[in-house]
Amino acid sequence: MGKTFKVLAIPYQIWLYILVFVPLIAMVLIAVSNYDSSVPLNQINISLNHWSILVQRQNMIAFRNSVVFAVLTTLISFVLGYFAAYHIFQSKFKNKFIILTIVILPMWSNLILRVDALNNIFSQNNIISSIIGFSPFGNITGKPIAILIGLVFTYLPFMILPVYTALEKIDYALQEAALDLGLTPFKKFWKVIFPLSIKGVVTGSIMVFLPTLAGFAIPKILGKGNFLFIGNVIENKLLSSTIFYNHGSLLAVVILVFILGSILLLTRFDKEGETLL
Amino acid sequence: MTNEKNYPRATLQEYGYKDFSKFEKPVKILKHILFFVIFLMLYLSIIVIAIQSVNSSVRTSEFLSITFDWYPNILQEEDLMTAIRNTFIVSFVATSIATVAGTFFAVGLYSLEKKKRQKIMLLNNVPMLNADIVTGFSLMLMFRLMMPLFPNIFGIFTLVMAHLFFTFPYVVLSVMPKLKETDPNLMDAALDLGIKPYKALIKVVIPAIKAGIFSGMLLALTMSIDDFVISYFNTGAGFDNLSIWIYGVIGRRNLTPSVYAFSTLLTIFTLAGLMGYTFIQHSKKGKKGELK
Numbered sequence: 001m002g003k004t005f006k007v008l009a010i011p012y013q014i015w016l017y018i019l020v021f022v023p024l025i026a027m028v029l030i031a032v033s034n035y036d037s038s039v040p041l042n043q044i045n046i047s048l049n050h051w052s053i054l055v056q057r058q059n060m061i062a063f064r065n066s067v068v069f070a071v072l073t074t075l076i077s078f079v080l081g082y083f084a085a086y087h088i089f090q091s092k093f094k095n096k097f098i099i100l101t102i103v104i105l106p107m108w109s110n111l112i113l114r115v116d117a118l119n120n121i122f123s124q125n126n127i128i129s130s131i132i133g134f135s136p137f138g139n140i141t142g143k144p145i146a147i148l149i150g151l152v153f154t155y156l157p158f159m160i161l162p163v164y165t166a167l168e169k170i171d172y173a174l175q176e177a178a179l180d181l182g183l184t185p186f187k188k189f190w191k192v193i194f195p196l197s198i199k200g201v202v203t204g205s206i207m208v209f210l211p212t213l214a215g216f217a218i219p220k221i222l223g224k225g226n227f228l229f230i231g232n233v234i235e236n237k238l239l240s241s242t243i244f245y246n247h248g249s250l251l252a253v254v255i256l257v258f259i260l261g262s263i264l265l266l267t268r269f270d271k272e273g274e275t276l277l
Numbered sequence: 278m279t280n281e282k283n284y285p286r287a288t289l290q291e292y293g294y295k296d297f298s299k300f301e302k303p304v305k306i307l308k309h310i311l312f313f314v315i316f317l318m319l320y321l322s323i324i325v326i327a328i329q330s331v332n333s334s335v336r337t338s339e340f341l342s343i344t345f346d347w348y349p350n351i352l353q354e355e356d357l358m359t360a361i362r363n364t365f366i367v368s369f370v371a372t373s374i375a376t377v378a379g380t381f382f383a384v385g386l387y388s389l390e391k392k393k394r395q396k397i398m399l400l401n402n403v404p405m406l407n408a409d410i411v412t413g414f415s416l417m418l419m420f421r422l423m424m425p426l427f428p429n430i431f432g433i434f435t436l437v438m439a440h441l442f443f444t445f446p447y448v449v450l451s452v453m454p455k456l457k458e459t460d461p462n463l464m465d466a467a468l469d470l471g472i473k474p475y476k477a478l479i480k481v482v483i484p485a486i487k488a489g490i491f492s493g494m495l496l497a498l499t500m501s502i503d504d505f506v507i508s509y510f511n512t513g514a515g516f517d518n519l520s521i522w523i524y525g526v527i528g529r530r531n532l533t534p535s536v537y538a539f540s541t542l543l544t545i546f547t548l549a550g551l552m553g554y555t556f557i558q559h560s561k562k563g564k565k566g567e568l569k
Contacts, residue, residue: 004474008385016400019442023415030418080315087312101551104499106319108547109540111503112523114322120337121325130340153318214408217505231410252411263406
């Protein structure tokens, strides 16, 4: 396409530069300031006193919870998501649009409502047990396993879709060649297909890891407040009577560090974000 | 010499061939079961919501009898209706702007040199990859710092801006691969035939990439309707979308079953719409086949 349309990219560049950089820079600056809702804008000063919250016991536990649950969720989603994507990929059914639809359809219902429904059937007396006579999950609400199941099956579509996209891009001739050269079906998968789909796995893992790491609604609803995640700490900073913008910013900056690491990792595998969808 | 005949013949196993064929069937059945369980788990909450929507008891812990009263009751619940209206206004406004502008942006980006495009695409992916809480929180801080200039900024304006911020990347990312697939000569042919570049863009290029635009729009709408975290931080007092409203009500444990009814309706309509679309696409292809 000609150079005529270059000009169309300019507004988007400006938009991105403003809305990507300005809020982030503001956040980083506020993280090293004394700004909370009791401080007028003209009295903001540089201050590092509140950095002590990073080593507060409660916040350290919240960090550990977030990281542990995010890693576990990503691993489980990887196993289940890869399996599901590979199963769809191998089936004769080739209408991608239907598959996409089936996988993203649950996401059309409200996230909070879905998590609350899960919370309902994770408890002893629930609507399913009232119909079939027993509770399929026992009474796990408020326990770590409930949070884990909730997280995995909320974010699983984010793993299935990129892996499936990556699998679909593999040339079928490569599979035929592998079999002709004498590989067993399992070796074919391990030596040919899996290495070629790694791009989708990396994308999927990041798309699962990040929202889990920073989420706060799912642990709050399914954990009954027993497990504090770093997102909950940030939320609480904003709900208190004095809104501690500096505390919230500092904690968000820490999450941001994780994210920058992930984005760098992703760009090593996928330059233009082709597998993101 | 005669001994030669007695040499044992090597079997396939001795060459290292392992016969796994007897495992094939059970493994296949196991795979189907596991796949079914995964899909059941993905849809578990949807199924529970559907059951709750026809439950005559207000309590979610027991099932009394089937009723459809909660469906017409949606219209009676004022708070719920306001939340639904707010959600749709924000999502439709954000999705329309993101789809139209995002398509043109993608065309613009596609015309850039590869190096520069990759750099911008990196920025483009930031809203998608950044944690919702960081995006939401940092946008809120920016709007907060603008408050001395615009005191009443929080509300529908900030909400739409925030939604635009995370829906644009989905449109750009869906349109871009379609642009790469289109024949580069298409544009030149149109220009040679004497139409102006922007007219060619609308008449020739846009129809060629409309599948990408459509899927981008769908993704943008999905993300926008379902968003909770970013909206939670960027809305003003009194302008709740569905997620924020439900999050608030869940804490007080008095959610009206009409919410489940609305959610179920939305799922059914979405499913019907998408199935209808696929069916139309399918029959179109069938007709093309006949012509050949």
